[in-house]
Structure formats: C-alpha cells, structure tokens
Amino acid sequence: MHPKISGMAQELSGIETSLRLILEWSDSVREIKEQVALDVDETLAIADELGIEHPSVDGSPKVMTSDFVVEMTNNEVVVVQTKSWTFTLRDVEKMEIERAYWLRRNARWMLVTDLQIPDVVVSNVRDVRKYVDLTDYHIPEKHVSRIRRVAEPLIVKDIPMNEVGVMVDERLGYEYGTSLTVFRHLIAKKEWIIDMFEPIDPGSRLRILSIAGRGMDKEASAE
Structure with a gap:
C-alpha cells in the first residue's frame, strides 16, 4: 500500500x-x-x-x-x-x-x-510506480549509481530511450533491460523530472526537465 x-x-x-x-x-x-x-x-x-x-x-x-x-x-x-x-x-x-x-x-x-482525468499521466504513473523499489529486480544501488553516471550525459541527447539503455548495458556489461528498469526507477523516485503529460515511450527520446542535484540540464534546456 x-x-x-x-x-x-x-x-x-x-x-x-x-x-x-x-x-x-x-x-x-x-x-x-x-x-x-x-x-x-x-x-x-x-x-x-x-x-x-x-x-x-x-x-x-x-x-x-x-x-x-x-x-x-x-x-x-x-x-x-x-x-x-x-x-x-x-x-x-x-x-x-x-x-x-x-x-x-x-x-x-x-x-x-x-x-x-489525464490518461497519459495515469498511464505514466502506472508504468513507473512498480519500479520505486528495485528489490524484486535484483538491481543493487551501486548498479543504479553506475548506470546513472553513464546514462545522464547520453539521455539528454537526441537518442531514443531504449537505445540509450542498450548502450549503457553494453558499456557496463549488464543484462539487457537493466538500464531501462533503472531509468523508470529514477523517474519513479523523481531523481529524473519529466513532463508526465508526455507519454513515456522507450522508442522515443526521454525528455528530462531536470535532474536531482543538478537543476535544469544544460543540453536539454538549450533546445
């Protein structure tokens, strides 16, 4: 609950x-x-x-x-x-x-x-809320930190979310899909702030408005 x-x-x-x-x-x-x-x-x-x-x-x-x-x-x-x-x-x-x-x-x-009721917001929340706790996904916090460190310079570029995930998984030697799970975790924990009125589509670029601890991302805000 x-x-x-x-x-x-x-x-x-x-x-x-x-x-x-x-x-x-x-x-x-x-x-x-x-x-x-x-x-x-x-x-x-x-x-x-x-x-x-x-x-x-x-x-x-x-x-x-x-x-x-x-x-x-x-x-x-x-x-x-x-x-x-x-x-x-x-x-x-x-x-x-x-x-x-x-x-x-x-x-x-x-x-x-x-x-x-904004259907897109409901769909996005339903999508990410199950990733708040990564215990069932067996992803330790050190993996989250590593993925975040590698992904954040890439995620603000014009690259689809799922492609960034593959790039990060390959660079770190993680099982495919691990980074995508962590991306949703970071959104669920509001470490990555996005516009929840836009659908979270792994086949499209994930537009991050701000990153916790960093404020507005320079590359994202320069568009």
Missing part, C-alpha cells in the same frame, strides 16, 4: 483508481483517505434543511461516503467526489448534501469526472 494512503486500501472504481494514482504522485499531497463515511445523523439534517431526499436502502438511511479526503502539504483539506460525466440530477442532489457537510468543516469539496 502506498505510504500516503491512510487506513485500509479500498476497492475502487476505474475513475477512483486513476485519481488515486495521480494523488499518490503529487508532491502537494500528504495523506489520502478513501471512502470516508459521513455522519448519517448530520447528513439527514442537511438533507432536511435543503429539502432533498436522503439516500436510503430498504427504507433505512444510507451512510453516505466521500471518495477521497486529501490532506495537502499546506494543511488544506480537499474532498473529492468522482463521477462519470453522465451523472444525473439525483447525483447532483446527493453531492449537494455531501458538499454542505464538508463546508461545515471548512474543507474544499470538488467533483472530478472521467473527462478530467
């Missing part, structure tokens, strides 16, 4: 899973709570005040939940509800109860639909 997730990880929908990946990646997010239950007595009172029918199951009030309650690094609390863009008027009524609930707690409530 990701260290930003508080409590038990929940089974999520496709939209929720995509948003969670984005929240996990964000440096502005400190803690993520999922499927947070709202106090049913309070939501009943709010529904009555607003003149909205409270959600129910078999005639009994249903406990409402918020998809994500997010604590930001600036201590702001942001509550996120996710919906398909085809949500209904009834969905709007229920969200208004939820929004009023969190407004009383000085939290910012927002709706995110599937149309707002």
